[in-house]
Amino acid sequence: xxxxxxxxxxxxxxxxxxxxxxxxxxxxxIVGFFIAGYLLLFGLFLPLILANVFPxxxxxxxxxxxxxxxYAGDLMLxxxxxxxxxxxxxxxxxxxxxxxxxxxxxxxxxxFSLYNYxxxxxxxxxxxxxxxxxxxxxxxxxxxxxxxxxGINHSIxxxxxxxxxxxxxxxLFLLPLAAIMVLLGALYPEKLMDASRQLGLAFxxxxxxxxxxxxxxxxxxxxxxxxxxxxxFYEWQGEESLYIHTxxxxxxxxxxxxxxxxxxxxxxxxxxxxxxRASGVLKQIPFTIIGIxxxxxxMGDEDITTYTYLFVLIAxxxxxxxxxxxxxxxxxYFDWIATRQIDMxxxxxxxxxxxxxxxxLQLLPLLLILAFVNPTVIWLMAGMFFYVTGPIFAFLLNxxxxxxxxxxxNKRASFNMEGTSGTxxxxxxxxxLSVIAVMIVAFFLPFSSPVNVFIVTTITGIxxxxxxxxxxxxxxxxxxxxxxxxxxxxxEK
Amino acid sequence: xxxxxxxNLKKQYxxxxxxxxxxxxxxxxxxxxxxxNNGAGKTTWLRLMLDLIEATGGDIRIQGKPVAGxxxxxxxxxxxxDEGFLIDFLTPEEFFYFTGKVYGMDKKAxxxxxxxxxxxxxxxxxxxxxxxxxxSTGNKQKVGIxxxxxxxxxxxxxxxxxxxxxxxxxxxxRKLLKADNEARGxxxxxxxxxxxxxxxxxxxxxxxxxxxxxxxxxxxxxxxAEVDRYFSxxxx
Numbered sequence: 001x002x003x004x005x006x007x008x009x010x011x012x013x014x015x016x017x018x019x020x021x022x023x024x025x026x027x028x029x030i031v032g033f034f035i036a037g038y039l040l041l042f043g044l045f046l047p048l049i050l051a052n053v054f055p056x057x058x059x060x061x062x063x064x065x066x067x068x069x070x071y072a073g074d075l076m077l078x079x080x081x082x083x084x085x086x087x088x089x090x091x092x093x094x095x096x097x098x099x100x101x102x103x104x105x106x107x108x109x110x111x112f113s114l115y116n117y118x119x120x121x122x123x124x125x126x127x128x129x130x131x132x133x134x135x136x137x138x139x140x141x142x143x144x145x146x147x148x149x150x151g152i153n154h155s156i157x158x159x160x161x162x163x164x165x166x167x168x169x170x171x172l173f174l175l176p177l178a179a180i181m182v183l184l185g186a187l188y189p190e191k192l193m194d195a196s197r198q199l200g201l202a203f204x205x206x207x208x209x210x211x212x213x214x215x216x217x218x219x220x221x222x223x224x225x226x227x228x229x230x231x232x233f234y235e236w237q238g239e240e241s242l243y244i245h246t247x248x249x250x251x252x253x254x255x256x257x258x259x260x261x262x263x264x265x266x267x268x269x270x271x272x273x274x275x276x277r278a279s280g281v282l283k284q285i286p287f288t289i290i291g292i293x294x295x296x297x298x299m300g301d302e303d304i305t306t307y308t309y310l311f312v313l314i315a316x317x318x319x320x321x322x323x324x325x326x327x328x329x330x331x332x333y334f335d336w337i338a339t340r341q342i343d344m345x346x347x348x349x350x351x352x353x354x355x356x357x358x359x360x361l362q363l364l365p366l367l368l369i370l371a372f373v374n375p376t377v378i379w380l381m382a383g384m385f386f387y388v389t390g391p392i393f394a395f396l397l398n399x400x401x402x403x404x405x406x407x408x409x410n411k412r413a414s415f416n417m418e419g420t421s422g423t424x425x426x427x428x429x430x431x432x433l434s435v436i437a438v439m440i441v442a443f444f445l446p447f448s449s450p451v452n453v454f455i456v457t458t459i460t461g462i463x464x465x466x467x468x469x470x471x472x473x474x475x476x477x478x479x480x481x482x483x484x485x486x487x488x489x490x491x492e493k
Numbered sequence: 494x495x496x497x498x499x500x501n502l503k504k505q506y507x508x509x510x511x512x513x514x515x516x517x518x519x520x521x522x523x524x525x526x527x528x529x530n531n532g533a534g535k536t537t538w539l540r541l542m543l544d545l546i547e548a549t550g551g552d553i554r555i556q557g558k559p560v561a562g563x564x565x566x567x568x569x570x571x572x573x574x575d576e577g578f579l580i581d582f583l584t585p586e587e588f589f590y591f592t593g594k595v596y597g598m599d600k601k602a603x604x605x606x607x608x609x610x611x612x613x614x615x616x617x618x619x620x621x622x623x624x625x626x627x628x629s630t631g632n633k634q635k636v637g638i639x640x641x642x643x644x645x646x647x648x649x650x651x652x653x654x655x656x657x658x659x660x661x662x663x664x665x666x667r668k669l670l671k672a673d674n675e676a677r678g679x680x681x682x683x684x685x686x687x688x689x690x691x692x693x694x695x696x697x698x699x700x701x702x703x704x705x706x707x708x709x710x711x712x713x714x715x716x717x718a719e720v721d722r723y724f725s726x727x728x729x
Contacts, residue, residue, distance in 0.1 A: 263594055267580070274582035274624065335577030339543045340595050341567045484547040491577055 004105045028425050036121055043125035060130040060142075064200025065193040070119070071149050072181060076291075078115050078157040080284065085109040103229035107222060110158050116150050131204060138204040145203030148214035155221035163228040182294075264350035271329055272322075277407065278329060281321045288314065289365050296374040308384070308453060309435045315381055316388030317362035319355035323393060324427055326351070326400030327479075328407045331490040338487055345476040348397060352468060356389045376450060383454035386461025387438065392431050394464055398475050399427040401482060404489035494557050496521040496648060496680040497542070501551030504537050504704070511537045512704040514551075519697075522678035524670070526691030528720060529701035530727065535684040536574065538701070539652050542682065543572055555648065568596070571646030573637035573654070581626035585618050585636045588625060589643055596644040606643040613665045614639060631657040638666060642673065649673075649681045655690045667694055688724070692717045702727075 050059040085106060123146050131139040184192055202210035256266035272278045292314055313320060322329075330337060337347075363385050370377050403423045438456050445452035464471070479486070497519040504512040512534040519525055527535050540546045542553055544560050552559050555566040572578065580588055593603035611619065618632055625636055634657045641649060654670075655663050671694045673679050685691050691698055692712065700708035700720055710717060 263591075267591065270587070271582060333577060333580045335543075335545055335574065336580060338545055339567060339570070339572050339578070340592075341564065342595070484545075487545055 001101065001105060004102070008109065027429075031425075031429065039118065039121035040125055043122035044129065046122065046126045047129050058130070060127070060204070061197055061201070063126065063130070065197040067149070067200055068192055068196040069185075071153060074115075074119065074150065075153045075156065078153055079160070080287075082113060082115045082154075082157050082161075084158060084161050085113075099230045099233055100226070102233070103226045106162070106229060107158065107226060111154070113154065116147075116154050119146065119150060134204075137206060141206045142200070142204050145200070145210060145214075148211060148218065151218040152214055152221070155218050155225065159221050159225045159228065162225055162232060261346070261350040261353060264347055265354050268351060268354050275329060275407075278322060282318055285318055285362050288317075289362065289369065292366060293369040293373040296370065296377050308380070308439065309432050311381060311384035312388055312392065312432055312435060314366075315359070315363070315384035316355075316392060317359035319359050319393060320388055320396075320431070323351075323355060323396035323400065324424055325403065325405060325407060326397050327486075328400070328403055328405040331406040334487060334490045338483065344479050345473055348472050348476050348479070349469070352393060352397065352472060355393065356465075359385060359389050379454045380450050380457075383457035383461070386465070387457035388461070390461030390464030392434070394468075394471050394475075395431060395434075396427060397472070398478070399423060399430075401475065401479050401486070403427075404486070406490055494521075495519060496523070496556065497682070498554040498557070499551070500554075502538075502541065502548055502553060503550040504534070504541060504546070505549040510704050512541070514538070514706055517699075517706065517709075519680065519682065521680050522674070523697055524674045524681045524695050525683070525697045525699060526695035527682065527684040527699050527701060528686070528688055528691060529684075530686075530724075532703075533701040534704040535701055536652055537704070539572075539574055539650055539682070539684060542650055543570070543574070545574075566648070569647040570650065571641035571644050571648070572650040573641040574650075574652040576633060576637075578637055579625050579633060579640075582624055584622065584624060585614070585628070585639075586620070588636060589640055592640045592644060598644060603643060606645065607639070610639045610643065610669070613662060613669060615662075631659065631662070634658060635662065642669070645677065645679075647679060649679050649683075651681070651683045653685055654683060655685055655687060663690065670694055688717070688720055 046063070047059040050062040054062040120143070123143065127139050127142050131142055199210060252266050252270055255269045256262045258265055272282055327334075363381070367378055367381060370381060405424060438453065438460070442452040442456045445455060447455065495518040497517075499514050499517040501516070502512060502514040503510060527538065529535050537546070541548050542555075542560065544562070544566075548561065552561060554560065555570070558565050560566055580591065583591060589607060590600055590603055593600070593606075598606075607614075614635055618628070618635060625633060628636065634654070638651060638654050641651065649670075654666060658666065667690060670681060670683070674681055674694075683691065683695070688698075696711065698708075698710045698712065698717060698720060699706055700710070700723060708720060708723065710719065
């Protein structure tokens with residue numbers, strides 16, 4: 001275990017992350033502190049908010065009524081974002097290291113995930129203000145109970161994501177469960193809230209059963225995960241997992257048939273569907289099409305422009321995630337590209353058309369569902385589609401020239417030491433913050449709230465689309481100028 | 494006109510010259526071997542030939558035109574240096590067809606060429622549903638070599654093509670290289686640690702040491718045993 005710990009530390013310390021600029025790391029730290037501060041303040045003021053919304057109940061009871069919703073949201077977030085820790089396994093398989101030990105080590109490491117603790121930035125100040133004045137024990141019991149609930153979510157996610165077999169297949173286990181939860185929430189919201197409140201109160205009163213049941217669930221899931229991990233080790237080593245079913249290849253051939261860009265689209269599609277990380281993001285599209293309308297359904301008639309930054313994540317579809325690593329996906333065979341007759345201008349243009357098209361394919365069913373669920377969002381979503389596939393895609397494709405992240409196609413994780421670079425962080429930050437500029441311009445237009453945002457985003461987006469050849473040519477030139485630098489970054493040192 | 498012309502080619506990392514070739518010409522249709530110990534500058538030279546790294550000084554010309562910053566040579570060059578030349582999420586078959594397409598070849602033309610390499614590729618690669626990334630190192634090497642040759646290039650550049658190959662495959666590829674060179678007059682530039690492989694097929698052997706050409710031999714006029722003696726002396 002000591003050796004594994006040491007190796008993990010060395011792996012972290014010697015990762016590319018520490019080769020990046022100090023300035024960007026500092027900026028990441030500042031933003032981290034800003035988010036933490038925001039959550040702490042939210043926790044401090046939450047008792048006042050709850051007292052206003054539910055004046056007939058103590059704030060902590062109102063909060064407990066919402067526990068189920070908070071942890072359901074937390075679970076959804078984890079399902080999409082939380083990754084199992086990145087652990088070198090193969091090297092230890094030939095050494096006298098017990099598989100059980102390796103699996104346990106991975107499990108222990110997984111508990112250090114930030115996803116297990118971020119809620120406490122809200123919970124600690126909230127419980128300090130609401131429970132500590134009642135009794136010190138209630139404060140600590142509530143924290144312990146909350147940790148156990150987070151532990152259940154953590155254990156579910158780790159179980160799903162480390163089980164042998166595809167992650168998407170494993171996610172299907174959760175769909176019936178999610179459907180039951182949604183149905184219960186819709187049919188019996190009062191009862192669900194009451195049960196949730198009772199659980200919170202059971203925690204604060206130190207009810208042993210309230211702790212034993214979640215603890216037992218956590219332990220069982222951890223035991224299952226450990227077994228699954230050990231089986232997965234065999235699968236990762238096994239020769240049979242290397243054989244693939246290429247299928248009929250109809251879609252590959254379909255893309256390949258297009259004149260001029262077919263060659264690139266065929267490769268792009270194969271890259272997308274055969275790279276674990278890329279296909280992982282691709283598989284989220286159906287969940288997005290179902291999940292986003294649900295979100296807007298629950299949001300109701302609130303001022304949706306407040307959530308415009310959310311649209312940046314959604315509207316461009318798969319492309320917003322994928323293009324954050326523009327050109328890194330090809331990093332493993334860039335020497336091949338550099339030595340063949342590949343026109344970079346056409347190469348980037350093909351990429352742009354492909355991901356804009358894919359975004360449009362996601363947008364269509366999304367708009368259709370939104371028409372029934374929350375029609376006011378339709379125009380904003382359409383406008384943001386133009387905005388994301390216009391200036392944001394241009395920005396991502398341009399920033400990619402500076403991105404030196406080398407992607408291992410066999411790894412699933414994206415937000416880990418390997419995948420997180422300062423450039424990438426800055427890219428996402430700028431993309432999200434650019435919405436502020438949109439809002440400022442929209443503010444000066446003489447229309448109502450969603451309409452002015454729609455106008456600004458649509459016009460900006462369409463302008464970028466019209467002039468795409470021009471800005472892509474600039475990017476291609478920049479790329480060619482930096483060719484040697486980029487190639488050396490992509491090559492094994 | 495010479496196939497390759499090198500003038501004052503220099504590659505420097507810090508204070509150290511990795512490569513320093515004042516002048517060198519390679520004639521069309523020649524099969525040139527580059528030998529040298531580790532760090533002699535063989536791969537650096539080949540990377541410069543393919544414009545993958547920037548020279549500190551001097552230039553390389555292929556068919557009279559400079560390589561650096563240009564593209565004209567790509568149409569006539571087939572190359573394989575390492576795994577960076579493989580699109581590893583494709584199956585070998587898909588990779589061959591894709592490479593063929595880039596060079597303007599249709600499926601039939603690629604198939605005709607692949608038939609020549611059928612024995613070399615063997616059952617482990619032919620028709621196996623495996624992505625290149627999941628092949629053994631030796632089989633990846635085979636795929637890379639075949640993808641470079643299948644497009645019938647005028648200039649073929651290979652770095653250590655015999656590495657990782659089993660003895661039978663080493664013999665087959667030696668024969669294939671020799672046959673292609675004789676039949677089509679392909680200019681070949683091949684690096685290797687192993688002198689035995691090169692002596693059998695090369696019409697010229699260049700010995701590199703610390704980035705400099707220390708011997709330039711043209712068998713059978715020149716005795717290649719000289720190179721052997723050079724390495725023995727180095728070992729002592």
